[in-house]
Amino acid sequence: MDEEAILKKVFHFDSPREKYQCDAAVLSCFDNRFDLGFRKFLEHIGVANPDPIRIAGGAKCLASPEREAEREFVLDQVRKSMRLHGTKRVILMVHSDCGAYGDLAGGFGGDDRAEAAHHQRELARAAAKLLEAIPGIEVQGYFVDFDGIWDAEVSSSQPLAQRPVV
Numbered sequence: 094m095d096e097e098a099i100l101k102k103v104f105h106f107d108s109p110r111e112k113y114q115c116d117a118a119v120l121s122c123f124d125n126r127f128d129l130g131f132r133k134f135l136e137h138i139g140v141a142n143p144d145p146i147r148i149a150g151g152a153k154c155l156a157s158p159e160r161e162a163e164r165e166f167v168l169d170q171v172r173k174s175m176r177l178h179g180t181k182r183v184i185l186m187v188h189s190d191c192g193a194y195g196d197l198a199g200g201f202g203g204d205d206r207a208e209a210a211h212h213q214r215e216l217a218r219a220a221a222k223l224l225e226a227i228p229g230i231e232v233q234g235y236f237v238d239f240d241g242i243w244d245a246e247v248s249s250s251q252p253l254a255q256r257p258v259v
Contacts, residue, residue, distance in 0.1 A: 116139065117183060118180045119135065130237070185216055189237065
């Protein structure tokens with residue numbers, strides 16, 4: 094920066110200037126309780142360069158938004174990730190006890206199976222809306238609870254509520 098800049102540097106770091114190829118745009122909730130596990134999971138599945146899109150409810154904004162403008166905002170972010178960083182895959186996330194869904198107790202009466210089944214349907218609906226708006230994009234959906242991360246198999250008909258217990 095210029096000597097006459099009005100900004101005051103408060104922290105120094107070095108960052109690469111080269112543009113990157115995005116491994117996946119990741120739509121998730123901004124609830125931080127699951128952040129560490131999910132970052133480790135992304136690394137596990139080979140997502141080193143994500144474009145994070147964090148918004149209350151995560152994939153809810155595509156599946157069942159309170160206002161249509163929320164869906165359009167998220168779709169626009171995915172399109173920008175595709176244009177700017179070459180994104181070809183979107184990872185959709187929802188999680189247990191999400192306030193945007195009324196939390197586990199209020200929204201599902203504490204029934205974790207009902208919550209998981211609902212979220213599997215939401216992820217399938219979100220994937221369908223995404224593919225309708227952006228044909229050809231690869232979509233994966235995951236439900237995160239306090240025990241792990243579950244593949245919602247958005248192209249499969251097996252509900253999360255029937256997942257094997259480990």
